[in-house]
Amino acid sequence: MxxxxxxxxxxxxxxxxxxxxxxxxxxxxxxxxxxxxxxxxxxxxxxxxxxxxxxxxxxxxxxxxxxxxxxxxxxxxxxxxxxxxxxxxxxxxxxxxxxxxxxxxxxxxxxxxxxxxxxxxxxxxxxxxxxxxxxxxxxxxxxxxxxxxxxxxxxxxxxxxxxxxxxxxxxxxxxxxxxxxxxxxxxxxxxxxxxxxxxxxxxxxYVEMFKKGNILRDSAIFLDEHMTGNLNLLVQVTSNDGEGSLKNPKNLEDMLKLQNFLNEMDIVTSTISIVDIVKQLHKTIMDDDPQFETIPESREKVNNLFWLYNMNDEADVSSLINDDNDVAIITALMKTFSTSQMNEYKVTIENFIKDEIHNKNIKFELSGVMAFLxxxxxxxxxxxxxxxxxxxxxxxxxxxxxxxxxxxxxxxxxxxxxxxxxxxxxxxxxxxxxxxxxxxxxxxxxxxxxxxxxxxxxxxxxxxxxxxxxxxxxxxxxxxxxxxxxxxxxxxxxxxxxxxxxxxxxxxxxxxxxxxxxxxxxxxxxxxxxxxxxxxxx
Incomplete structure (x- = not known):
């Protein structure tokens, strides 16, 4: 100038x-x-x-x-x-x-x-x-x-x-x-x-905003190629049925249904929620029989699993479900993809919730990096x-x-x-x-x-x-x-x-x-x- x-x-x-x-x-x-x-x-x-x-x-x-x-x-x-x-x-x-x-x-x-x-x-x-x-x-x-x-x-x-x-x-x-x-x-x-x-x-x-060789871009690429990716989708699951309502097997089954749908998407590398903990605990107390890696059929059994898990001093599920057990999070990890496609995936997930999950007692809300972008x-x-x-x-x-x-x-x-x-x-x-x-x-x-x-x-x-x-x-x-x-x-x-x-x-x-x-x-x-x-x- x-x-x-x-x-x-x-x-x-x-x-x-x-x-x-x-x-x-x-x-x-x-x-x-x-x-x-x-x-x-x-x-x-x-x-x-x-x-x-x-x-x-x-x-x-x-x-x-x-x-x-x-x-x-x-x-x-x-x-x-x-x-x-x-x-x-x-x-x-x-x-x-x-x-x-x-x-x-x-x-x-x-x-x-x-x-x-x-x-x-x-x-x-x-x-x-x-x-x-x-x-x-x-x-x-x-x-x-x-x-x-x-x-x-x-x-x-x-x-x-x-x-x-x-x-x-x-x-x-x-x-x-x-x-x-x-x-x-x-x-x-x-x-x-x-x-x-x-x-x-x-x-x-943001990955595409930096040139190749930049530490931010290289780190994101490393996460995509060798780990679970650097994007995520958080689905907040809220029950209006009172304290402990997410221990209801029906609610857990609907969470599992959405989680399975997310796992089938090509952009998702892995998912985790309180459902995974419940299934793993059920399998563990049943002598590690793979057939019991499921959600128990009664709320009492689910309560027992939570009680057993909480006996462990190192147990902590606060990142998956709140203390009142009426709000939970499903986390889906993803690799980086174009933000111009994100709305399509978001709409697909919202349509699945609307068409496939008929449960008036719980509400699903999308958030996380993918939803934000x-x-x-x-x-x-x-x-x-x-x-x-x-x-x-x-x-x-x-x-x-x-x-x-x-x-x-x-x-x-x-x-x-x-x-x-x-x-x-x-x-x-x-x-x-x-x-x-x-x-x-x-x-x-x-x-x-x-x-x-x-x-x-x-x-x-x-x-x-x-x-x-x-x-x-x-x-x-x-x-x-x-x-x-x-x-x-x-x-x-x-x-x-x-x-x-x-x-x-x-x-x-x-x-x-x-x-x-x-x-x-x-x-x-x-x-x-x-x-x-x-x-x-x-």
Missing amino acids: IFILLINLKSIKGVFLILLTILLSLASMLGFMGWVYHFTLSEAFFFTLNNTSMPIVLLTIANSDGVHVISRFFRELRITKNSQDAIKSTINHLFNPITLTSITTASAFLCLWFSPIKGMNGYGATIAFGIMWAWLLSLTLLPALISLFTWDPKSKSISKPGRLEKVILVFGSIVKKSPKKILSLGLSVIFISIIGLFFIKVEVN SDFIFLVIKSSIISIIASVLLIALISTYFFKSWKFGLLAIIPLSAAVIVDFGLMGLFGIDLTHMTAILSSIIIGVGVDFSIHYCSEYKNLIENNKRDKTKTAIDNVGHPILLDALSNMSFASLMLSTIIPMVQIGGLMVFAMLACSFGTLTLLASAIEIGKNKLT
């Missing part, structure tokens, strides 16, 4: 100020999280594995604010030749768009408060605070620090447009001349990406859909209010909607799994996408109000450079591909496409759509 910023801005001071804004925002965000937890002790503000992505998300957004301010300052200084006038002009141009992007993005993250995944509540609130703090620093501290430095309008970094600015000048002319072709090309990419959405696979298998898959999907839809709608409403135009409100969500479709479509086409970690891409895309689109819409609306000509070309010339520079600098997250955690590797690669989708979505789809319908906006 620093390297890309230095090449394009050609100013160590400018890059330093951007990085200072980012670091102060990150420190404040983490400090906020710590203080909230200190005062509330809420589990929503635990720093978990998923929260490791928070610095990445805030860094992209804080970087956007800083890049826009510094780039605009250099552009204004090139014109005015006076740093104080350039600062005033920069703030006058950027106060509204930076404020609007910060409010919309923070509001979008606050939508995570309604996520069914508890940890995402604190995640969204913490990042929302970080975004608003970055906004405050960008419009107060950053201009103040700029005014403290001496800037030479004749220096190369200010007096001459950089290579990226020259590219933008050409790009603006192309969009101006051929808006329909540009729009058609962008829509073609979106159409292909929509096809990829149907191939997205949800996977939250099965439910977690749907929480990941549900959380992603809720956050994306709520964020897009909220951004459209807030943009409509600020721009005082529903047309600009709808235009503001075009780039981020397109970017979400493109990135998730690519995940489907390239076989990249959707996990609770890669799902944060939607948050990054929305945060960056709304920044780009609002800056463009704000610039275009100002040009309309000032009756300027060649609005599309001028708007692209003015905001295209910071948009592309922001996107390129955020592409440095491709370094995450060196991580040992596979989802982080995937995020690193997808970040490149996300930045391209957000920036080109703004400068192609949005710009060409506005150019085509410009007569209806004035």
Whole structure:
């Protein structure tokens, strides 16, 4: 990121100020999280594995604010030749768009408060605070620090447009001349990406999150290949027939029926329950006759077996049945398999209980790692859909209010909607799994996408109000450079591909496409759509 910023801005001071804004925002965000937890002790503000992505998300957004301010300052200084006038002009141009992007993005993250995944509540609130703090620093501290430095309008970094600015000048002319072709090309990419959405696979298998050679993955593979596996299914059996009701042979027989069904499943390596203890005890007192490895036919005999077993000081069945003998656990051990299949197995087990066990005195409830992961898959999907839809709608409403135009409100969500479709479509086409970690891409895309689109819409609306000509070309010339520079600098997250955690590797690669989708979505789809319908906006 620093390297890309230095090449394009050609100013160590400018890059330093951007990085200072980012670091102060990150420190404040983490400090906020710590203080909230200190005062509330809420589990929503635990720093978990998923929260490791928070610095990445805030860094992209804080970087956007800083890049826009510094780039605009250099552009204004090139014109005015006076740093104080350039600062005033920069703030006058950027106060509204930076404020609007910060409010919309923070509001979008606050939508995570309604996520069914508890940890995402604190995640969204913490990042929302970080975004608003970055906004405050960008419009107060950053201009103040700029005014403290001496800037030479004749220096190369200010007096001459950089290579990226020259590219933008050409790009603006192309969009101006051929808006329909540009729009058609962008829509073609979106159409292909929509096809990829149907191939997205949800996977939250933690073993697959680590590269080969990682101790966690190797340990899990060892358990699968040489032992009983590292997954389990726990079936809680509860009787409503009073204390000691699970000593009833009928209840034990139904437990055995389910246990035998589990043993027949190809994913199960072994099972254990209180039924195994009862059968083994029965066989033992009958001179180890294999024919008596069964459940006794009367409750009295079962009681006797429990009494004999409890005479042993080392006897302990607390992990299998409670002291009142009305709640028991059936444990099924399993080898690792795809979490996309877990719901199928869970439904199969639930259907067996419903269709084959007709006993109103006992109730079966599934839990354990397998049941958790099965439910977690749907929480990941549900959380992603809720956050994306709520964020897009909220951004459209807030943009409509600020721009005082529903047309600009709808235009503001075009780039981020397109970017979400493109990135998730690519995940489907390239076989990249959707996990609770890669799902944060939607948050990054929305945060960056709304920044780009609002800056463009704000610039275009100002040009309309000032009756300027060649609005599309001028708007692209003015905001295209910071948009592309922001996107390129955020592409440095491709370094995450060196991580040992596979989802982080995937995020690193997808970040490149996300930045391209957000920036080109703004400068192609949005710009060409506005150019085509410009007569209806004035």
